[in-house]
Amino acid sequence: MISLLNFNPFMPSPGLVFWTVIIFVLFWWIMGKFAFTPIAKALEKREGDIQDALDQAKKAKEEMANMKYENEKLLAEAREERSKILQEAKDIKNQIVNEAKDKAKEEASRIVASAKTEIDNQKKAALVEVKNQVGNMALEIAEKVIKKQLAGNQEQESLVKSMVDDMNLN
Amino acid sequence: MRQNLKTVVSMHTRFKISFVLVVIIFSWVRVFAQHNHDHHENTHNDHAHEMSDGNSEHQESHGTCGSHDGHAAFDPASTAIHHISDANVYSLLDWIRIPLPTMLYAEDRGWDVFMSNVFEIGHHEDGHQSYNGYVMHEGSVYRVADKTFPQEGSVHLGGFTTESQLIDGKKRDVTYVCYEGNKFPCESRSTWDAGMLGGGVSSFYDFSISKNVLAMLIVSIFLMWIFIKAAKKYKENPHSAPSGTQGILETLFVFIRDEVAIPFIGKDKYMKYIPILMSVFFFILGLNLFGQVPFFGSTNVTGNLTVTMVLAILVALFVNFKGNKHYWQHVFWMPGVPVAVKPLLAVVEVMSLFIKPLTLMLRLAGNISAGHIAILSFIGLIFVFGNSGANLVGSSVGSLVSVPLTMFMMAIELIVAFVQAFVFTILTASYIGAATESHDDHH
Numbered sequence: 001m002i003s004l005l006n007f008n009p010f011m012p013s014p015g016l017v018f019w020t021v022i023i024f025v026l027f028w029w030i031m032g033k034f035a036f037t038p039i040a041k042a043l044e045k046r047e048g049d050i051q052d053a054l055d056q057a058k059k060a061k062e063e064m065a066n067m068k069y070e071n072e073k074l075l076a077e078a079r080e081e082r083s084k085i086l087q088e089a090k091d092i093k094n095q096i097v098n099e100a101k102d103k104a105k106e107e108a109s110r111i112v113a114s115a116k117t118e119i120d121n122q123k124k125a126a127l128v129e130v131k132n133q134v135g136n137m138a139l140e141i142a143e144k145v146i147k148k149q150l151a152g153n154q155e156q157e158s159l160v161k162s163m164v165d166d167m168n169l170n
Numbered sequence: 171m172r173q174n175l176k177t178v179v180s181m182h183t184r185f186k187i188s189f190v191l192v193v194i195i196f197s198w199v200r201v202f203a204q205h206n207h208d209h210h211e212n213t214h215n216d217h218a219h220e221m222s223d224g225n226s227e228h229q230e231s232h233g234t235c236g237s238h239d240g241h242a243a244f245d246p247a248s249t250a251i252h253h254i255s256d257a258n259v260y261s262l263l264d265w266i267r268i269p270l271p272t273m274l275y276a277e278d279r280g281w282d283v284f285m286s287n288v289f290e291i292g293h294h295e296d297g298h299q300s301y302n303g304y305v306m307h308e309g310s311v312y313r314v315a316d317k318t319f320p321q322e323g324s325v326h327l328g329g330f331t332t333e334s335q336l337i338d339g340k341k342r343d344v345t346y347v348c349y350e351g352n353k354f355p356c357e358s359r360s361t362w363d364a365g366m367l368g369g370g371v372s373s374f375y376d377f378s379i380s381k382n383v384l385a386m387l388i389v390s391i392f393l394m395w396i397f398i399k400a401a402k403k404y405k406e407n408p409h410s411a412p413s414g415t416q417g418i419l420e421t422l423f424v425f426i427r428d429e430v431a432i433p434f435i436g437k438d439k440y441m442k443y444i445p446i447l448m449s450v451f452f453f454i455l456g457l458n459l460f461g462q463v464p465f466f467g468s469t470n471v472t473g474n475l476t477v478t479m480v481l482a483i484l485v486a487l488f489v490n491f492k493g494n495k496h497y498w499q500h501v502f503w504m505p506g507v508p509v510a511v512k513p514l515l516a517v518v519e520v521m522s523l524f525i526k527p528l529t530l531m532l533r534l535a536g537n538i539s540a541g542h543i544a545i546l547s548f549i550g551l552i553f554v555f556g557n558s559g560a561n562l563v564g565s566s567v568g569s570l571v572s573v574p575l576t577m578f579m580m581a582i583e584l585i586v587a588f589v590q591a592f593v594f595t596i597l598t599a600s601y602i603g604a605a606t607e608s609h610d611d612h613h
Binding site for chain 1: 251252254255256273310359360361375376377378379380382383386387390393394397398400401404405408409419420423424427441444445446448449452453470473474475476477479480481484535539
């Protein structure tokens with residue numbers, strides 16, 4: 001009894017064709033215009049916006065990282081600069097000290113040298129004077145000796161002796 | 171912890187109790203229905219169609235009818251077919267009958283527009299009254315072929331019989347209506363097959379808002395409502411996360427867009443085809459799921475070949491209308507093959523233009539109808555085991571077998587509802603993709 005002949009759901013029915021066409025075409029048109037296209041566009045836009053936001057966040061992060069790197073670089077540079085300056089200062093100081101020392105040494109040696117010369121000069125002058133004094137004294141003695149001559153040897157000797165004693169050599 | 175255990179146990183018990191209740195209800199519904207059935211059998215002698223195979227052919231060859239005795243054996247096949255057929259009345263549980271606007275056109279009598287409750291629809295959606303020469307049998311409107319039947323107003327009918335007859339050398343089922351002890355042959359249902367499928371040629375066209383049309387209207391309006399609401403939400407808060415219904419719709423929408431539209435059509439062109447793809451997907455999915463709701467008419471819209479035919483033809487027209495030069499070149503003069511093969515391929519390609527919508531139409535209708543038939547057959551087990559309601563013990567055992575099987579089948583059908591909507595959409599997308607492919611895309 002059951003055959004394709006009365007398989008009702010598979011029978012083409014004119015009314016159903018008519019209504020299905022009307023309902024589906026209307027559904028398609030209305031949904032396309034008021035729901036599906038706006039939703040698809042909104043989704044696309046939202047996804048684009050989300051992507052943009054993510055990209056921007058990434059960019060900002062990169063920028064931050066860049067800035068941090070630069071800061072660190074600056075800091076390192078500053079540190080280097082500082083140590084360089086310090087080193088330079090130290091060097092200058094050492095130089096100055098050494099220079100001062102050298103100068104002082106030079107001065108000292110110069111002073112010593114000039115002192116030596118002075119001493120020598122003085123010594124020479126003194127010797128000249130001594131020589132002169134001695135000469136004079138010798139002349140004086142000789143004069144006195146000559147004056148008291150002949151009075152005995154002894155006397156002469158004591159005389160010379162006293163005269164020598166009298167001669168203040170200093 | 172103890173409380174949790176208690177809840178689990180009580181849930182388990184509750185489940186058991188509900189299961190037993192369902193089984194009992196299922197068994198009794200049939201017994202109750204059978205009782206009703208017997209009642210109708212005695213008063214109106216309807217339902218004789220159930221035993222029309224074989225013996226009835228000889229039993230009622232002339233004139234009189236209404237002499238059936240005993241109650242008809244339950245026929246699971248015809249019951250299943252009846253339940254998945256379109257109808258001019260929307261029945262809930264064979265109990266609440268919502269009349270539908272019936273619009274009939276016959277060349278010899280013009281339009282007849284009325285609500286289907288004028289037929290006084292009874293058990294098995296058989297009408298107890300005629301109206302202007304039309305009668306209702308198993309939910310469908312038939313026209314009485316014999317013009318001696320009252321052509322105006324209503325008369326009380328004595329039931330229907332179906333007989334297999336040899337017409338033009340082919341065996342065909344003819345429905346007879348009983349009126350005042352005489353049988354009058356009816357024309358076949360309103361069909362457009364010009365007799366090819368054995369439906370016969372009818373002299374009237376049924377443009378009614380039938381059960382399937384109503385289901386389509388309900389589903390379309392529901393979908394429009396939720397989608398337009400969601401679209402408004404997207405417009406008002408374009409940057410807020412989707413919430414509620416919008417979330418479910420967006421999941422499906424994005425799935426179809428990313429897995430179907432973009433891969434087949436291309437990221438630059440898909441937007442133009444979003445309306446057709448989404449319409450096809452959500453229309454089919456909505457109707458598939460609507461047909462799955464138990465006790466809600468179990469409409470079989472997407473399992474109806476007429477509906478899927480319309481969808482397939484509209485899709486095919488759309489695809490071929492959008493087809494570019496490149497596509498038509500591929501159809502009629504395939505590039506890159508020897509000239510001798512070109513005409514052969516053209517024949518094959520032209521055939522495929524028609525085979526594509528044909529397969530779309532058959533696949534969807536076949537799958538959905540098959541699912542409905544499987545579920546109805548499992549439910550039918552209750553009545554088979556229960557000896558058509560005469561045996562309560564049998565129907566209880568039948569329920570025990572049938573309820574788990576039906577639940578399993580319903581779960582499968584839920585998957586099928588999604589898969590078939592997806593398959594129809596993905597094939598549509600691939601046809602559109604092939605038709606609109608630009609030359610640069612082709613390798």
